[in-house]
Amino acid sequence: MLLHELAHILRRDCLTQLVGRLACAAYWFHPLAWMAAQRQRAESERACDDLVLRAGSRASDYADCLLTLARASRGQAGLVAAAVPMARPSQLESRVLAILDGSRTRRCLTGRGKIAIAAATAGLLLPLATARLAITTARAEADGSGSNSRAIVSGRVLDADGNPVPGAKVAIIGRRRLSTLTARTETQEALIGRAESDARGGYRLEIPRPTSLSHYEVHAMAVAPGLGAGWTEIVRDDPAPMADVRLSRGRTAEGRLVDAQGRPVRGVVLRVARLGVPRPEGRGVDGVGFSEAAPRELEDMWPGGATSGADGSFRIAGIGRGTTVWLSIDEPRFAERHVSLKDDGKRERPPETFVLHPGMSVSGRVTLADTGEPMKDAIVEVRAGADVFNAARVRTRTDANGRFESGPPPGSHVAVCVYPPSGSPHVVFERNVENHDPRKPCVMDVAVPRGVLIQGTVTERGSGRPLPGASVYYENGGGNVVSGQGAIPGWMSAVSADARGRYAIAVTPGKGHLLCYGPTAEFVYETRSDRELRGGTEEGRRNYAHAFRAYEVKLADGRADMDVALTPGLTIWGKVVGPDGQPVAKAEIISTLYISPFHTTWRGDFTIPVRDGRFEIHGFPPDRNVKASILDAERG
Known part of the structure; x- marks a missing residue:
């Protein structure tokens, strides 16, 4: 902090800022004068930051010092706030980013550099004298820089x-x-x-x-x-x-498992999937958790699981009072997959008893349709329920012989969807049965047909940088499942690009389209009509993807190569204020700039948030306008 203030003295910033104030006094009616003075103060602070870093201070330590000062001055007035202008919150974000940006040049300008800037400034004076002032409430920048902020x-x-x-x-x-x-x-x-x-x-x-x-x-x-x-x-x-x-006061969450006859169930492994507390005014649950097992790096932090004992009881320590615990059950014998232990934080609760009902046995063998060989290590998703819209999902994998076994809740509709291992030329394939007797086991063998493997690299147009995490799937214009079985196109067939941007997806032979979505929403959408994408005579709805690529392949081709380039869009920052001129606390922007990859058509169910009056819009096309509606989420 002392080095920073000494840098102001060295640079004679008091004199230059006095000149700026005099200019504002003379041209008080001109907004550019005030904007220039504000920018002068901001650049003065950044220049002093650069001098501090050039003197040998670590960027992270210096940024931490600024944050400490900002926290200390928060809510303070008078002398305390005036004593730390170097940590004013209005400039804090941009300054911390600049301090931590190792790619910035922090050297002083040479004599030649100063002369060049003076000449360029003089060259701009005449055009600026006749320029008209345009005031905007948003700024736009090109995305896709790949900066590791x-x-x-x-x-x-x-x-x-x-x-x-x-x-x-x-x-x-x-x-x-x-x-x-x-x-x-x-x-x-x-x-x-x-x-x-x-x-x-x-x-x-x-x-x-x-x-x-x-x-x-x-x-x-x-x-x-x-x-x-x-x-x-x-x-x-x-x-x-x-x-x-x-942190709240700790407690041990307790429960007990019994079967449908009331007998204790021992040996069931329970995993802590989520911790949560109710939000104010009943607005859902504020929580943290993992859909799968917690990463190994958190084994010493995340609450451990438990195994039910001989009396069916289990205990989980490290849970706060008032916290609800969601537990995941991975036990093929039973239909239940999740139970929750609630606590209101006000009184001791007796251990809760959970009844586990027997699951329906679904088993089978997965083979390659072209060779008859077993497909090992394939993901098998089993769905069972009253119908296709009311079915529970259970996932498992095939063993070395292609066999699988699962225990979903009983149901008359049973479906088995097979996801071949990554890089396989065999397509995602499903087989299902209707009107199955849920009291009986269901045996379903699946022969997965071979397709054509399309592979390539997903990159950003212009820079050529690879895009890890981009997703690719295919549409072939046909129905999904016919006569109880068939290949599954659409988002369920999607694959992700690896660290080098490479992808490989198996598609059905014939004509179709690849649909590609970037790893983030910073890319410009392309559109295709239903007729263009799936055939037919009607134009239909408009479909959105960051890139469409048509293909026509034959089974004899074996494989095909197809690279995909995505166009980066602009990012727009802006503010939303109400009739009183104050920032709107919570609003939603409804626009075709945000489309769910799971539904290629716009449905209006994905919105862009406005919080405390601020919003960011990504992937804005630089060559056209886009309509958007803003909904005040609190007042309507």
Whole structure:
């Protein structure tokens, strides 16, 4: 901080800012004068930051110093706030980003450089003298730069009484925006970073910056011995989010498992899938969890599972009072897959008893239709229920002999969908039966037909950079399942591009289209009508994807190569205010700029959020206008 202030003296910033104030006084009516003065002050602060870094200070330590000052001055007035203008929140975000940006040049201008800038400025004076001022409420920049921006997350870990908790383990967990979600794709939830609280309960860690493009939500979670786990949501897009985590008093969640006859069920493994507390005014549940097993890096933090004992009882420690625990059951004998233990935090509750009902046995063997060989390590999704719209899903894998066994809830509709291993030339294939007697086992063998393997690389148009995580699927214009079996096109056939942007997808022979979606929403949508995409005589609906690629392949081809390039769009930042001129706390933007990859047509069910008056729109096409409607989510 002292180096920063000395840099102001060295640069004679007091004199230059005095000139700026005099200019504002003389041209008080001209908005450009005020804008230039504000920009002069901001560049002065950044120049002093560069001098501090050139003097040998570490970027992360210096950024942390700014955040500490900003936190100390929050809500302060008078002398305290005036004493720390270097950490004013109005410029804090952009300055922290600049400090942490290792690609920035921090050298002083040479004499030649100063002369060149002076000449360029003089050349611009005449055009600017006749220019007309345009005021906008948004700014646009090209996306797709691939910059690895960083964020510094800081905060405190407190107990239920507000006391600091030293030595608490802290983890940043995010639910990622994946461009596709099928049985073959990775889980949405992932660990972003870890830290430990200091003697005063404080923590700080540097992480890749989560954004509204990359994550649906991000939480800071903390645990400490004797206390229940706690968490708080982190603001995305913020380069310096502050997140205090409060831990409640710990308890042991208890329950008991019995069968339909009331007999204890032993040996059932239960996994903690999610922790949650009710939101105010009954607006859902605020929670953190994992759809699959928690990552190994969190084994010492995430509440451990349990196995039911001889009397059917189980216990799970490290749960906070008032916290509901969702438990996952992976036991083929029973139909139930999830149970939950609730706690209102007000009184001790007796252990809850859960009745497990027998599942329906569904088994079979998966083979390659062209050779008869077993398909090993394929994902098998079994669905069973009253009909296709009311069916529970259970996933398993085939063994070395292609066999699988599962125990979904009983139902008259039974479907088995096979996802071949990645890179296989065999298509995603389903077989189903109707009017099955749910009291009897269902044996269903599946012979998966061979298709044509299309492979290539997904890149960004212009830069050529690969796009890991992009999704590709195919549409062939045909029905999904005919006479109880058939190949499955559409989003269920989707594959993800690997770290090099490479993909490989098996398609049915004949004509069709590949539909590609970028790993984030920063790319421009292309459109195709129903007639163009699926055939027929009617124009039909408009379909959206970041890229469409037509193909015509024969089974004898074996494979085909097809690279895909996606066009990066613009990002628009803007503000939404109400009739009173104040920022709208919560609103939704309805537009065709956000389409679900699971439904190629626009349905209006995916919106762009406006929070505290601010919004970001990604993937905006630079060559055309797009209509958008804004809905005030609180007042309608």
